Amino acid sequence: MTEHVQDSAGTAGPSGPSRRDVLRRGMFIGGAAVAGGAVGAVADHIAEHHDAGDDVEPFYGAHQGGVVTNTQQHTVIAAFDLHTTSRGEVVEVLRRWSALAAALARGDSTTVPIYTPKDVSNAYSKTTQVSTTSDSLEAWQVGPSRLTVTIGFGRGLFLSDGKDRFGIAGAMPDELVELPHFAGDELDPDQSDGDLFLQACGDDLQVVFHAIRSIARISPDVAALRWTQVGYSPSNKAGTPRNLMGFKDGTINSNAHPPADLDATLWAGSDGQGWMRGGTYLVYRRIRMSLEHWDRLQVPDQEKVIGRQKVSGAPLGGSDEFDALDLTKRGSDGTPAIPATAHARLAAPETNNGAVIVRRAFAYNNGTTQFTERWPPWRQALEYDAGLLFLGYQQDPRKAFVPINSRLAINDALNQFTTHTASAVFAIPPGASGPGHWVGETLFA
Amino acid sequence: MTEHVQDSAGTAGPSGPSRRDVLRRGMFIGGAAVAGGAVGAVADHIAEHHDAGDDVEPFYGAHQGGVVTNTQQHTVIAAFDLHTTSRGEVVEVLRRWSALAAALARGDSTTVPIYTPKDVSNAYSKTTQVSTTSDSLEAWQVGPSRLTVTIGFGRGLFLSDGKDRFGIAGAMPDELVELPHFAGDELDPDQSDGDLFLQACGDDLQVVFHAIRSIARISPDVAALRWTQVGYSPSNKAGTPRNLMGFKDGTINSNAHPPADLDATLWAGSDGQGWMRGGTYLVYRRIRMSLEHWDRLQVPDQEKVIGRQKVSGAPLGGSDEFDALDLTKRGSDGTPAIPATAHARLAAPETNNGAVIVRRAFAYNNGTTQFTERWPPWRQALEYDAGLLFLGYQQDPRKAFVPINSRLAINDALNQFTTHTASAVFAIPPGASGPGHWVGETLFA
Numbered sequence: 032m033t034e035h036v037q038d039s040a041g042t043a044g045p046s047g048p049s050r051r052d053v054l055r056r057g058m059f060i061g062g063a064a065v066a067g068g069a070v071g072a073v074a075d076h077i078a079e080h081h082d083a084g085d086d087v088e089p090f091y092g093a094h095q096g097g098v099v100t101n102t103q104q105h106t107v108i109a110a111f112d113l114h115t116t117s118r119g120e121v122v123e124v125l126r127r128w129s130a131l132a133a134a135l136a137r138g139d140s141t142t143v144p145i146y147t148p149k150d151v152s153n154a155y156s157k158t159t160q161v162s163t164t165s166d167s168l169e170a171w172q173v174g175p176s177r178l179t180v181t182i183g184f185g186r187g188l189f190l191s192d193g194k195d196r197f198g199i200a201g202a203m204p205d206e207l208v209e210l211p212h213f214a215g216d217e218l219d220p221d222q223s224d225g226d227l228f229l230q231a232c233g234d235d236l237q238v239v240f241h242a243i244r245s246i247a248r249i250s251p252d253v254a255a256l257r258w259t260q261v262g263y264s265p266s267n268k269a270g271t272p273r274n275l276m277g278f279k280d281g282t283i284n285s286n287a288h289p290p291a292d293l294d295a296t297l298w299a300g301s302d303g304q305g306w307m308r309g310g311t312y313l314v315y316r317r318i319r320m321s322l323e324h325w326d327r328l329q330v331p332d333q334e335k336v337i338g339r340q341k342v343s344g345a346p347l348g349g350s351d352e353f354d355a356l357d358l359t360k361r362g363s364d365g366t367p368a369i370p371a372t373a374h375a376r377l378a379a380p381e382t383n384n385g386a387v388i389v390r391r392a393f394a395y396n397n398g399t400t401q402f403t404e405r406w407p408p409w410r411q412a413l414e415y416d417a418g419l420l421f422l423g424y425q426q427d428p429r430k431a432f433v434p435i436n437s438r439l440a441i442n443d444a445l446n447q448f449t450t451h452t453a454s455a456v457f458a459i460p461p462g463a464s465g466p467g468h469w470v471g472e473t474l475f476a
Numbered sequence: 477m478t479e480h481v482q483d484s485a486g487t488a489g490p491s492g493p494s495r496r497d498v499l500r501r502g503m504f505i506g507g508a509a510v511a512g513g514a515v516g517a518v519a520d521h522i523a524e525h526h527d528a529g530d531d532v533e534p535f536y537g538a539h540q541g542g543v544v545t546n547t548q549q550h551t552v553i554a555a556f557d558l559h560t561t562s563r564g565e566v567v568e569v570l571r572r573w574s575a576l577a578a579a580l581a582r583g584d585s586t587t588v589p590i591y592t593p594k595d596v597s598n599a600y601s602k603t604t605q606v607s608t609t610s611d612s613l614e615a616w617q618v619g620p621s622r623l624t625v626t627i628g629f630g631r632g633l634f635l636s637d638g639k640d641r642f643g644i645a646g647a648m649p650d651e652l653v654e655l656p657h658f659a660g661d662e663l664d665p666d667q668s669d670g671d672l673f674l675q676a677c678g679d680d681l682q683v684v685f686h687a688i689r690s691i692a693r694i695s696p697d698v699a700a701l702r703w704t705q706v707g708y709s710p711s712n713k714a715g716t717p718r719n720l721m722g723f724k725d726g727t728i729n730s731n732a733h734p735p736a737d738l739d740a741t742l743w744a745g746s747d748g749q750g751w752m753r754g755g756t757y758l759v760y761r762r763i764r765m766s767l768e769h770w771d772r773l774q775v776p777d778q779e780k781v782i783g784r785q786k787v788s789g790a791p792l793g794g795s796d797e798f799d800a801l802d803l804t805k806r807g808s809d810g811t812p813a814i815p816a817t818a819h820a821r822l823a824a825p826e827t828n829n830g831a832v833i834v835r836r837a838f839a840y841n842n843g844t845t846q847f848t849e850r851w852p853p854w855r856q857a858l859e860y861d862a863g864l865l866f867l868g869y870q871q872d873p874r875k876a877f878v879p880i881n882s883r884l885a886i887n888d889a890l891n892q893f894t895t896h897t898a899s900a901v902f903a904i905p906p907g908a909s910g911p912g913h914w915v916g917e918t919l920f921a
Contacts, residue, residue, distance in 0.1 A: 107841070162772045163771065163772060163773065163774050163775065165774070165775050166722075167721075167722045167767075167770075167771055168718060168722035168723075168786060168787070169710065169718045169719065169720055169721070169722040170718075171718070171722075172712055172713055172714040172715075173711055173712060173713060174713065222843075235711055236708050236841075237708075237710045237711055237718075237839075240720075240841060240862070244767060244771070244860070248768065248771050248772075251768070255857075255858070256844055256858050256859075256860075257844075257858070258843065258844055258858075259843050259844045259860070260843055261841050261843065263681050263682075265614065265682045266618055266680055266682055267617055267618060268617055268618060268619065269617040270617075273613060273614045273615075273616070273682075274614065275614055275685075276612075276614070277611075277612045277613035277614040277616075278613075322612075322689060323693065323696070325612075326608065326612055326689070326693050327607045327608055328608060329608050329610075330608070330610050341613060342613070394682075396552070396681075396685060396706050397842065397843065398667075398703065398704050398705055398706065398842065399701055399702075399703055399704045412700075413700070413701050413702070413703075414701075415689070415701075415704070417685070
């Protein structure tokens with residue numbers, strides 16, 4: 032049995048093909064890198080391969096998937112802290128992450144290429160005697176489900192406590208900003224930031240979490256989980272999905288209706304660091320909604336907060352969802368049809384020097400926690416910890432998210448009902464060009 | 477516009493039909509119980525009615541839905557504390573819960589029948605000036621999605637600090653047990669128990685959470701949220717779904733393959749409290765899985781823990797998923813094919829006087845939290861707070877869950893990888909027989 036079993040990680044013995052060979056071929060064959068009848072039986076069964084089709088999204092390409100890809104139904108995002116001083120170990124992890132992500136996107140049930148560095152410095156391996164490279168199987172036979180895995184780099188990859196960790200501090204993009212403190216931020220540092228980032232999206236949550244879990248266990252000694260967050264895309268059979276406030280979400284500033292010229296607004300060009308050309312920058316904000324408070328507001332007042340009609344999604348003063356915002360129009364009483372503090376006015380490209388953000392809209396629901404609302408009557412109660420995962424992609428956060436949110440944080444009427452509770456910025460490198468290539472190669476190679 | 481708008485709660489003025497009329501008719505008409513053009517526009521649009529069909533599960537019937545109903549893809553469960561000393565207020569809330577649940581199950585976009593008791597004693601209303609009865613709209617046009625809403629009663633409805641709160645202590649079923657402390661329990665009291673319970677299940681999470689949120693806001697002054705928990709049903713296009721450990725889950729002891737005689741094992745009969753006949757008892761346990769630890773175990777060892785083969789789901793020593801467990805069979809080395817500590821052996825009806833539990837299997841994923849594993853090497857790390865929502869229905873927990881789990885808690889090899897972190901027991905009354913009737917009527921009327 033074992034002669035048919037591929038050792039995709041090159042860690043189990045001298046007889047298999049080397050890791051490099053397998054990485055060059057760009058795929059893993061179902062199987063487990065150990066001997067023994069029972070595991071052989073697993074290897075017999077889990078070989079599974081899907082050709083490109085409606086439910087397969089490409090991993091390789093000029094840009095990474097999961098940015099302009101049509102939004103899938105589920106997401107799990109995860110950030111990692113690096114526990115190594117070795118540039119080679121980071122490279123090794125990124126190579127394995129990319130190759131496994133490509134295999135998972137095809138729906139292959141794979142061997143997970145466990146990587147154990149020689150000098151184990153953190154507590155994970157010291158306290159764990161056994162490891163396995165078998166696929167954990169919970170997503171087996173579910174199919175590719177349009178899985179995308181997007182890999183990102185935080186500032187901590189370049190600089191940690193001011194130190195150039197891996198000799199790449201000079202390559203840190205200026206666009207990879209440290210966000211300022213915005214008015215009203217109540218950020219949980221344990222749910223924010225991170226050196227590395229993974230965003231898995233797909234139409235089946237079992238497949239999506241399986242991807243995060245499989246990639247995360249490649250090397251917990253080098254890249255240890257910092258936080259994860261689950262989200263889902265609200266469904267609407269009749270058009271633009273509605274967020275948990277009941278309003279259509281994604282009419283503008285979303286990947287459903289992206290700006291015409293992505294090279295001018297989304298993808299990094301020739302201005303910044305060369306290794307980022309074709310990449311982009313992600314700003315993540317977990318935005319808690321005070322749903323109990325919102326639900327007690329009359330619909331006309333909700334509409335003034337948002338600046339749009341609740342049922343149709345049309346701007347106030349307009350009649351169709353996709354009508355342009357008329358920011359000058361006044362009602363019969365002389366006040367602006369779209370109030371000065373309405374979210375739609377303050378977030379519009381017209382009031383932000385044309386800045387747009389390609390946003391993937393996911394809802395989240397983390398149960399209930401004790402919460403003190405930020406606004407009168409400062410109600411303290413057990414409330415839903417639910418709301419929106421803002422995953423906004425842009426060419427330069429200094430020209431898009433930072434100035435837009437600086438104004439929103441001060442003036443937006445929606446602030447009465449929302450609180451930003453987690454935050455991160457990641458550089459999203461260009462895509463790996465094909466099998467054998469990996470995300471981050473343009474930086475490290 | 478307002479003459480077409482039904483006041484389903486009877487709270488907005490004298491002109492509408494009384495609440496009792498509406499409840500008797502058993503449905504709410506889309507609309508908002510306030511005057512005004514913008515809200516009138518909402519009322520025009522949100523009227524929506526679905527006839528019974530593939531995606532509508534009945535609310536009314538001898539038994540409540542959501543027990544033997546084919547498991548839907550998503551669930552949100554919620555428990556409530558009662559903040560009232562008035563039996564009449566509890567009845568009022570239960571009437572409204574039932575009527576709204578029936579409307580939501582049909583996919584109607586409804587007015588939420590807000591109930592404000594005369595004597596407001598808790599902090600919720602004191603600090604909230606405005607309320608609205610409009611549907612929050614986030615699930616509008618998504619469809620019924622096989623929504624079921626199941627209502628349950630905790631021990632606290634009958635006795636609170638030893639006091640007969642509502643004059644019904646004598647009607648408390650003996651089956652509604654206080655669970656003993658089981659070995660290894662690490663229960664969070666803030667995520668456990670409750671006076672009232674709601675289980676919403678459906679094939680769309682937006683619809684499911686909308687149901688909980690709509691019902692919960694009927695009267696936060698009387699029934700305040702205590703905890704909520706989101707879960708999902710793993711998909712498997714090729715048979716029994718796999719839980720997060722990668723093993724098929726639901727081969728026995730599940731609603732997918734229920735016992736033949738439900739009247740002997742599931743539904744309350746003539747032995748106990750008469751008002752519970754046709755009802756059942758739910759034991760809820762949130763079971764965290766140490767997935768990082770599990771993933772490091774070789775497959776043959778995982779199979780010994782479970783007592784089944786990972787790929788096929790067949791019992792060890794058998795060849796098909798649905799083979800009967802052969803608890804006497806021994807391997808060539810003389811040891812039992814299914815080890816003495818295997819989960820399948822210890823949970824099997826054969827080793828528990830035939831006791832079976834009708835279980836709905838949902839996974840949950842609450843992100844990552846710091847955790848100390850209960851077993852050597854007692855690893856402390858940031859780990860997934862993910863695992864399984866055990867929702868087990870049975871005629872009498874004293875004959876099913878309690879004895880079964882007492883043995884499992886001590887002997888099950890699976891305990892090395894699982895921790896029970898939340899717990900509750902609820903009486904699930906019989907179904908409401910039809911429009912105008914309500915869950916709990918057999919107890920209170």
